[in-house]
Amino acid sequence: MPNNVFYAGIDLGTSRTSIATSTGKHASTMTCVGYPKDIISRKRFNRDYLIGDNALENRLSLDMIWPLADGVICEDEKSLETTRLILKHIIAEVFPEKQETDEIYIAIGVPAQASITNKKAIIEITKDFIDKILIVSEAFSVAYSIDRFDECLIVDIGAGTTDLCRMHGSIPDIEDQATLNIAGNFLDNELMQAILKKFPDVQLTPQIIKRIKEKHGYVADISAPVRVTLTKLGIPTEYDITDILGDCCLKLTNPISKAIQEMVGTFDPDFQERLRNNIVIAGGGSRLKGIDLAIERSLCKYGGGDATSVQDAEYCGCLGALKMCVEMPEEYWEKI
Ligand SMILES: Nc1ncnc2c1ncn2[C@@H]1O[C@H](COP(=O)(O)OP(=O)(O)OP(=O)(O)O)[C@@H](O)[C@H]1O
Ligand SMILES: [Mg+2]
Structure with missing residues (x-):
């Protein structure tokens, strides 16, 4: 019987990994794996590990590993194994019908630094469940998804890193890309410290901070007052964090704006105007209210x-990778 070929695009992000297939399916999971902490939690789950959102929900009894925390995969055994589990899991989820003789072709967008540093390692850990692989930077897959190959600047604000990628009608070079370690996680951290400074006794977790940011974050001049309910020794009270939130969000967007200016300033002068008039903001951070205006300013x-x-911050990266997967000629693929 002839082999079927299954095509998919994956966005392997620091915080979230998404997949889209040529058969119209998609799925997404947090980029983490939890391993049982002790004999009791092993008994409770009766498994060696839990993946993604499932692990996060049960994190109190698990040791959590986030293999891409710094925008690259640490090449120790545990991080590589964790990355392998996540990729294998998300692929199996969208292709349950896959038979032994079928083949899987995947284009995968990863943080820009990982696309340079970890290429070999990614090929190595996926070779028993991916038959052909293409590894590109996330920002490039965003450009591909919205068909922007002309002069434009993609700014992908993720969790671990903000990746900038200058497009000029051909495959971007290394000097067209820049990575800042300032992104969503940085903002969470700033926010946590600023709230604790003003209200030292409130109880905060990274999850609470993230929820507040994702619901209320803004970088506009004016915002309706932001009041959130937090607990002090378990007792809920309302706190006004309008100023804190606005200041912290600016701490994120100021360095990003500076990096954008540098990318524009070092481009071919004849095309600088076109570049600065075509800035595309993607990634989870693009959902901050007013971020487009703040950058324009x-x-x-x-x-x-x-x-x-971009319209679809969550799936835009993997949809671009999928498109690449279907369209890229043979010579661009990695040999496995
Ligand atoms: N509405 C929102 N407002 C502000 N930030 C948000 C919002 N929604 C998601 N985020 C943040 O976006 C970040 C995740 O973005 P994204 O999914 O693009 O990251 P990633 O691709 O996993 O990471 P990276 O690109 O660094 O590898 C997280 O920090 C998340 O809290
Ligand atoms: Mg990303």
Whole structure:
């Protein structure tokens, strides 16, 4: 019987991994694995590990591993194994009908630094369940998904890193890409410290902070007052965090705006205007209210600019990878 070929695009992010297939399916999971802490938690789950959201929900009895925390995969055995489990799991989830003789072709977008540093390792850990692989930077897969190959600047604000990628009608070079270690996780951290500084006794966890940020985060000049309910020794009270939230969000967008200016400033002068008028903001961070305007404002001293946020921040990366997977000619694929 002839082999079937299954195509998919994956966005392997620091915080979330998503997949989209040529058969129209998609799935997404947190990029983490939890291993039982002790004999009791092993008994409770009766498994060697839990993956993604499932692990996160049960994190109190698990040792959690986030293999991409710093925008690259640490190449120790545990991180590689964890990455392998996540990829294998998400692929199996969308292709349950796959038979032994079928083949799987995957294009995978990873943080820019990982696409340089970890290419070999990714090929190695996936070789028994992926038959053909293409590894690109996440920002490039975003450009691909929205068909932007002309002069434009993709700014992918993720969890661990913000990746910038300058497009100019051909495959971007290393000097067209830049990575900042300032992104969603950084903002969470700033927010946690700032809230504790003003209200020292409130009880906070990374999950609480993330929820507040994702619901209320903004970088506009004005915002309706942001009041959140937090607990002190278990007793809930309302706190006004409007100023804290606004200041912290600016701490995220200021360095990003600076990096954008650098990317524009070092581009071919004949095309700088086109570049700064075509800034595309993607990634989870693009959902901060007012971020497009804030970035436009920071470009004023460079002669202005035009920034828009992508429509589908969650799936845009993996949809671009899928498109690449279906369209890329043979010579671009890694040999396995
Ligand atoms: N509505 C929102 N407002 C602000 N931030 C948000 C919002 N929704 C998600 N985020 C943040 O976006 C980040 C995740 O973005 P994304 O899923 O693009 O990251 P990733 O691709 O996993 O990470 P990376 O690109 O660094 O590898 C998290 O820090 C998350 O809290
Ligand atoms: Mg990302």
